[in-house]
Amino acid sequence: MRVYFSIMLLASLVLATCTSPIYLSDVQPSSPESPAFHSNKLDKTRLRDMSIGDPVILDPVTTAWLSTRGEIFVLDHKKQKVISHYEGKEGITSFTHRSTSFYWIEEEKEQNLVRYDFEQVETLWRAPAPESTTQPLIVDTMVVVAGIHGTIGAYSIETGKEIWKISVEDRIYLNPLQYGQSILLIGDSGVIFALNSSDGSIEWKKNTGESFQVASISGDVLYCGTLDGAMTRFRIPDREFSWRVQTKYPVRNAPFIDNERVYWVNAGGEVYQIDKTGGAADQLISLETPVSGKPARTEQGLLFAGMDGTLYHVNYSDGGFLDTLKFSGRLRCTPFFMNDKWYVTMEDYWLYALE
Secondary structure, three states: OOOOOOOOOOOOOOOOOOOOOOOOOOOOOOOOOOOOOOOOOEEEEEOOOOEOOOOEEEEOOEEEEEEOOOOEEEEEOOOOEEEEEEOOOOOOOOEEEEOOEEEEEEEOOOEEEEEEEOOOOEEEEEEEOOOOOOOOEEEOOEEEEEOOOOEEEEEEOOOOOEEEEEEOOOOEOOOOEEEOOEEEEEEOOOEEEEEEOOOOOEEEEEEOOOOEEEEEEEOOEEEEEEOOOEEEEEEOOOOEEEEEEEOOOOOOOOOEEOOOEEEEEOOOOEEEEEEOOOOOOEEEEEOOOOEEEEEEEOOOEEEEEEOOOEEEEEEOOOOOEEEEEEOOOOEOOOOEEEOOEEEEEEOOOEEEEEO
16 A cells, blocks of 8 residues: 655644653553554654654653753653753763653763652762763663773662672673673674673673674574674574674664564665575665664554655565655654654654654
């Protein structure tokens, strides 16, 4: 079924800030596994500042965003306005959350792990932490920080007290990942480390010789993109690769993984798919542009946010275009579905809703 877009631009809403407390739950939005994509109109909402990366979905109608100025703000998608925000500082690169609290690394005289509660509208604690550009990882009652220079620290989620700290002989630029009671680290030299979450001890490590650019975990498998253009499937229990697909350009975007297949795009805009268990990979199409974020699955196909300002809707069966929608500037995040709409952001601070 071909998708047609008709665009209706509503009057712009300059978002006012509210300092009243709000409650943010851990409930994820309930939506179909592959929601339909058939836009009848296009609304747009003004963000406070340019966003960094994908938003954190807090509940079925609210998202949290990190801006280039270090602000974290919460957007109500029904009201189309910011309902709370933290006046941060430049240098915050990512954050995570549990219940009403956000956790991030910020730099003042030294690096600190910060817990800020949006319900109480206050900073609950700051704790010295390793220099880090990755997203803190919440594991049970701990917040784990992976430092650039290989120092890994675990801190009490309630008090910020250090629980354990270790060092590995590698630089860490990719987000730590949880695998059962283990914490997986992807070293810049291609070494994969598995740490025991209770005390930080190294359970095992594997030198792969790869230059990993992105890593995602799905079940017992790590899917990693490499600088030389490969997508790899690493079986964690076996500590071995089950397949490796070579392409022409670096793979820096996380893949989309469904029950049977893996879809990804490389830096040259080439879209591939492969059966999860292996076999021949198929190049679906070349978008001829890099994309922001990872593919998003719709009822009919895959959505890609092109850096050329085009939202591409691609049939995942034959690689044909279901439709395209041109914007006036670069798109900046993975298309996401919530509140019965698809959303995408653009570099001019606008958030677009496709109904």
